[in-house]
Amino acid sequence: MSVIADDTIRIVHVEKARGYWANVGRRLMRDKVAVACAAILILIVLAAILAPWLGLADPYQGSMIRRLRPIGTPRYILGTDELGRDMFARLIYGGRLSLFIGLAPVLLAFVIGTTLGVVAGYVGGLVNQAIMRTVDVFYAFPSVLLAIAISGALGAGIVNSLVSLTIVFIPPIVRVAESVTTSVRTLDFVDAARASGAGALTIMRVHVLGNVLGPIFVYSTSLISVCMILAAGLSFLGLGTKPPEPEWGLMLNTLRTAIYVNPWVAALPGAMIFVVSICFNLLSDGMRSAMDVRD
Amino acid sequence: MSETDVLTPTADVGGPQQPLLEVKGLSKHFAVGGSMFGKRSTVRAVDDVNFAVHKGEVLGIVGESGCGKSTTARLIIGLIEPDAGEIILDGELVGSTVSLRDMRRAVQMVFQDSYASLNPRLTIEDTIAFGPTVHGLAADKAHARARDLLAKVGLDPAQFAQRYPHEMSGGQRQRINIARALALAPRLVILDEAVSALDKSVEAQVLNLLIDLKDEFGLTYLFISHDLNVVRFISDKVVVMYLGEIVEAGPVEALFTDARHPYTRALLAAMPSHDPDARTQEAPIAGDPPNPIDPPPGCRFHTRCPFAEAVCSENAPRLTATGTAGHSTACHMVEPASGHTKAPAPAPAEQEIVECPT
Structure with missing residues (x-):
């Protein structure tokens, strides 16, 4: 008996002091799909970052005689594009721009949208109405149309497409942030913090943010894939990256003329977009279920 | 600071x-x-x-x-x-x-x-x-x-x-x-x-x-x-509230042993008891509290009060000193000359309205 009792006590001591995020991480590590997706993403991101040091062929160096080689050609494992540039090198280098333009707008929109949404949800009243009704105006347009319209107005270029995509993703994030904040604000611990004399900013920082960031973060991760596809779409339309920069959406556009000559090579940038989008989506699903358990 | x-x-x-x-x-x-x-x-x-x-x-x-x-x-x-x-x-x-x-x-x-x-x-x-x-x-x-x-x-x-x-x-x-x-x-x-x-x-x-x-x-x-x-x-002291108003207030023992307001009495009667003989089968007051959106006129309790009379739906009772020091009740049956048949006779001196509990 005493042995059992001692063990129980020891277990209690080991179990204590494990934070919420540590638990989320532990549950996420048990999710094989999420771990696999994270691994693929890390691999692609690392390859993109380290591209200049990987000993790849020059992604800008074309050759008229080596155009549109099929996949598996010696020295060009993934073939060459319509200007004879090495596809493998272009795909890896293309990841730099594509990932940047997929992640940066969501990150910016996450920061701006969370700020606006938390303020709207916490302050309520007229401030809430002002912020949320403004956001509703942006909701009136389909996101693709809005991105094209803003990009078109600002002109082609990476910075402009970044700005337009950020504007597209702020409204949905504000909505999510506002709704979770509104539900947290009514909880007694916020009242207790107010009763202890804390100001609105302190309460938002200490008591509200920690409880709303999780759901907003998960939602934002699910937007990364949408953003990548939209960014690719903008490049495809000639509103994003300009040639000869390697970027998956733009590559898809220029290779489209070769689709009858060498369809497999033409599909490669699309496959990259597909794989990265799916991985971000599955990872965000995994995070959602890892964070879903209350305790 | x-x-x-x-x-x-x-x-x-x-x-x-x-x-x-x-x-x-x-x-x-x-x-x-x-x-x-x-x-x-x-x-x-x-x-x-x-x-x-x-x-x-x-x-x-x-x-x-x-x-x-x-x-x-x-x-x-x-x-x-x-x-x-x-x-x-x-x-x-x-x-x-x-x-x-x-x-x-x-x-x-x-x-x-x-x-x-x-x-x-x-x-x-x-x-x-x-x-x-x-x-x-x-x-x-x-x-x-x-x-x-x-x-x-x-x-x-x-x-x-x-x-x-x-x-x-x-x-x-x-x-x-x-x-x-x-x-x-x-x-x-x-x-x-x-x-x-x-x-x-x-x-x-x-x-x-x-x-x-x-x-x-x-x-x-x-x-x-x-x-x-x-x-x-x-x-030490207790305040009884009903629909946003104080109906009775006083020292704890006075209130528990000598409750004057019918609502307080009903609450006390509804307390679970350990004594089987003291248990009641009937509900001491019937129905739910009225909708606070449109509280009843006069005494807010009159819709559920077994002693309600015409005066109860017309005038709101005031908190009136009763019995023990500091004990006050807002009920027409306690307030002298309120018009309720059970109200006490008006006292010779001017009635003191006591703010509860002092």
């Missing part, structure tokens, strides 16, 4: 005779419903409530759910703005001579839902240390204070300080809420159904803890509950 000030209660101003908290004419009406075209109606959640809490005393507030007990608590601590009325803390009017922020150091509150009132993302220690930090105490001193208070409420700091709320039981969480309330060295603690959600054995432990802490820190309690047994156990 210097750092050490946070750890000591604010100074006693008016001496022992001056009530620590006086509530005068407190009213809160909520606008409900009403669309762009519809008419907005108001809920009279708290209507002209007056009472005083003396230093070192426990004032119990009882009533059915929806009677305005919790709204009164939130009005006092400034979580919602009153429409009318004054809150006077130790002789100083809150909002003029004493600021809301200073008042919030002197008055703290323990909420009913022990889980919802703790931030699930903060450790116990951080939760308790939050208030003192807000008032300018250095983080390390605030944490030392949090650990002291954990020990005071019967939780081993070494074991519990770094835990999260979901790792604790309901009784332990309520102890943490009490420690959090005490972290600012308050003089008045409002306990809003603080033990109602706990099971009986834990409830008793927490009640005993509250009594010990009251003696140790020289606290005054405003104890809000629907549980009459608990209120009788802990309170």
Whole structure:
């Protein structure tokens, strides 16, 4: 008996002091799909970052005689594009721009949208109405149309497409942030913090943010894939990256003329977009279920 | 405010005779419903409530759910703005001579839902240390204070300080809420159904803890509950509320043994008893409380009162002194010459309207 009792006590001591995020991480590590997706993403991101040091062929160096080689050609494992540039090198280098333009707008929109949404949800009243009704105006347009319209107005270029995509993703994030904040604000611990004399900013920082960031973060991760596809779409339309920069959406556009000559090579940038989008989506699903358990 | 000030209660101003908290004419009406075209109606959640809490005393507030007990608590601590009325803390009017922020150091509150009132993302220690930090105490001193208070409420700091709320039981969480309330060295603690959600054995432990802490820190309690047994156990004086109004107030024994208002009597009759012979099969009052959106005219209880007469639906009764000192009741059967057949004959001298309880 005493042995059992001692063990129980020891277990209690080991179990204590494990934070919420540590638990989320532990549950996420048990999710094989999420771990696999994270691994693929890390691999692609690392390859993109380290591209200049990987000993790849020059992604800008074309050759008229080596155009549109099929996949598996010696020295060009993934073939060459319509200007004879090495596809493998272009795909890896293309990841730099594509990932940047997929992640940066969501990150910016996450920061701006969370700020606006938390303020709207916490302050309520007229401030809430002002912020949320403004956001509703942006909701009136389909996101693709809005991105094209803003990009078109600002002109082609990476910075402009970044700005337009950020504007597209702020409204949905504000909505999510506002709704979770509104539900947290009514909880007694916020009242207790107010009763202890804390100001609105302190309460938002200490008591509200920690409880709303999780759901907003998960939602934002699910937007990364949408953003990548939209960014690719903008490049495809000639509103994003300009040639000869390697970027998956733009590559898809220029290779489209070769689709009858060498369809497999033409599909490669699309496959990259597909794989990265799916991985971000599955990872965000995994995070959602890892964070879903209350305790 | 210097750092050490946070750890000591604010100074006693008016001496022992001056009530620590006086509530005068407190009213809160909520606008409900009403669309762009519809008419907005108001809920009279708290209507002209007056009472005083003396230093070192426990004032119990009882009533059915929806009677305005919790709204009164939130009005006092400034979580919602009153429409009318004054809150006077130790002789100083809150909002003029004493600021809301200073008042919030002197008055703290323990909420009913022990889980919802703790931030699930903060450790116990951080939760308790939050208030003192807000008032300018250095983080390390605030944490030392949090650990002291954990020990005071019967939780081993070494074991519990770094835990999260979901790792604790309901009784332990309520102890943490009490420690959090005490972290600012308050003089008045409002306990809003603080033990109602706990099971009986834990409830008793927490009640005993509250009594010990009251003696140790020289606290005054405003104890809000629907549980009459608990209120009788802990309170010195009791206020009975019905639909946002005080119907009866007085010293605890006078109120429990000599209740005058039919509503108070019905509440007392509804108390569960250990004695099988004393148990009743019939409900002491019928029906639900009327909709507070349109409270009945006259006495708000007349729709459910077995003694209601014509006068009850016409005039609102006033709180009138009855029997024991400090005991007052708002009922036409108590108020002399009210027009009710059971009303006492008018007294020769002018009747004194007593503000309850003094």
